[in-house]
Amino acid sequence: MAKVTLKNVYKTYPGERGKEVTAVEDFNLEITDREFVVFVGPSGCGKSTTLRMIAGLEEISKGDVLIDGNKVNDIPPKNRDIAMVFQNYALYPHMSVYDNMAFGLELRKYPKAEIKKRVLEAAGILGIEQFLDRRPKALSGGQRQRVAVGRAIVRQPKVFLFDEPLSNLDAKMRVQMRTEITKLHQRLQATMIYVTHDQIEAMTMGTRIVVMKDGVIQQVDSPLTIYNEPANLFVAGFLGSPPMNLLNGKLEGANGAVFFREARGGAIEVRLDSRSSAAAYVGKEVILGFRPESCDVVPAGASSVESDNCFQARVDIVEPMGPETYFHLQTGAHSVVSRSPASAQQSDVGRQLTFQIRADAAHLFDPVTTHRIV
Ligand code: ADP
Ligand code: MG
Numbered sequence: 001m002a003k004v005t006l007k008n009v010y011k012t013y014p015g016e017r018g019k020e021v022t023a024v025e026d027f028n029l030e031i032t033d034r035e036f037v038v039f040v041g042p043s044g045c046g047k048s049t050t051l052r053m054i055a056g057l058e059e060i061s062k063g064d065v066l067i068d069g070n071k072v073n074d075i076p077p078k079n080r081d082i083a084m085v086f087q088n089y090a091l092y093p094h095m096s097v098y099d100n101m102a103f104g105l106e107l108r109k110y111p112k113a114e115i116k117k118r119v120l121e122a123a124g125i126l127g128i129e130q131f132l133d134r135r136p137k138a139l140s141g142g143q144r145q146r147v148a149v150g151r152a153i154v155r156q157p158k159v160f161l162f163d164e165p166l167s168n169l170d171a172k173m174r175v176q177m178r179t180e181i182t183k184l185h186q187r188l189q190a191t192m193i194y195v196t197h198d199q200i201e202a203m204t205m206g207t208r209i210v211v212m213k214d215g216v217i218q219q220v221d222s223p224l225t226i227y228n229e230p231a232n233l234f235v236a237g238f239l240g241s242p243p244m245n246l247l248n249g250k251l252e253g254a255n256g257a258v259f260f261r262e263a264r265g266g267a268i269e270v271r272l273d274s275r276s277s278a279a280a281y282v283g284k285e286v287i288l289g290f291r292p293e294s295c296d297v298v299p300a301g302a303s304s305v306e307s308d309n310c311f312q313a314r315v316d317i318v319e320p321m322g323p324e325t326y327f328h329l330q331t332g333a334h335s336v337v338s339r340s341p342a343s344a345q346q347s348d349v350g351r352q353l354t355f356q357i358r359a360d361a362a363h364l365f366d367p368v369t370t371h372r373i374v
Contacts, residue, residue: 002068002158002191004031004054009063011049023049025215027063031193036185038206039195041238046215047195051161054193055084067158083152084161087168089144091136098132101150122153125187142173153188162194166201178205199239203227211235233370236289236363242326242337244289248367253282260288260364266333267311270359277374278364286373287365292339294361297327298354309357318344329355
């Protein structure tokens with residue numbers, strides 16, 4: 001098993017009129033042995049390029065990639081002891097499932113008996129023993145993806161790389177394969193790097209998440225730290241569904257307390273603890289961030305109506321999800337989503353209801369640097 005290190009890694013492509021395109025910029029990361037690291041970010045942010053540089057499928061423009069401390073920049077892919085699983089499965093259509101899985105080992109001149117042992121074992125782990133004689137076209141998408149994963153497993157590589165392996169599957173199969181890959185990681189105890197644009201896959205699968213934007217790492221941390229303490233506005237808005245509410249406003253100080261007041265006469269006013277980092281922003285423009293689940297409807301007549309951090313808003317849309325309801329609100333200045341365990345009626349649409357924000361779960365961002373203040 002293996003440690004993977006990226007040191008000041010850049011990837012530039014020649015662009016139009018001699019202008020270079022930087023796909024990956026100063027990427028620094030140390031992935032420890034047996035970690036499951038997820039690269040997540042919107043399409044085009046450089047996830048695949050980074051993965052392909054680790055695999056050796058893409059030349060590194062600047063910087064170093066190390067496996068177990070050895071620089072591999074100039075080592076060809078087949079000698080890096082890495083196996084990659086792609087979104088489109090990349091199976092050989094004219095070969096059986098068995099041969100698809102065996103092929104890589106045959107190329108490397110493994111003994112027949114060893115190949116058979118490994119293929120049968122991988123097929124057992126993935127539950128595809130009964131398909132070993134079939135061609136890929138006679139398999140469902142989920143089964144094909146299992147074959148592609150099986151082909152990686154038989155290699156017993158130091159590092160597994162996955163590039164959006166579940167994107168071509170329907171929603172239900174995606175959820176199933178997601179848990180299977182997580183189990184596979186626990187079973188194989190291998191180092192895995194997994195690329196996705198899907199924030200739910202990132203949150204649920206990764207031991208650590210690397211959030212990327214425009215080729216630049218925005219934050220690296222555990223899923224819950226990224227969720228609860230996003231480094232900047234981009235990370236705050238990218239992870240979480242529905243996304244974090246972000247409101248422009250101003251920070252005001254009065255009687256030792258600090259208040260956020262929504263811009264443009266909006267109804268939201270939140271009293272924040274006078275945490276020292278916020279105090280420096282009193283009198284300045286800030287952005288308030290709070291997740292939908294930190295904003296709940298206050299039942300009519302409840303005593304908390306008059307208390308802190310309540311606001312009135314018109315209900316635009318009600319989305320009953322079963323265990324909870326999403327209220328889409330209009331505060332006068334912003335649209336806000338509340339995610340409440342309360343059940344709602346369609347007749348709530350158009351009404352003014354009272355909502356309350358949990359101030360201890362609210363964040364402030366600097367609108368210029370976009371960094372989180374508190
Ligand atoms: P992701 O996998 O996050 O969707 P990619 O790593 O595929 O993103 O691409 C990152 C950026 O690099 C994109 O802007 C893309 O257009 C650019 N890019 C990728 N491959 C090439 C190439 N061969 N030539 C020029 N630009 C490329
Ligand atoms: Mg990609």
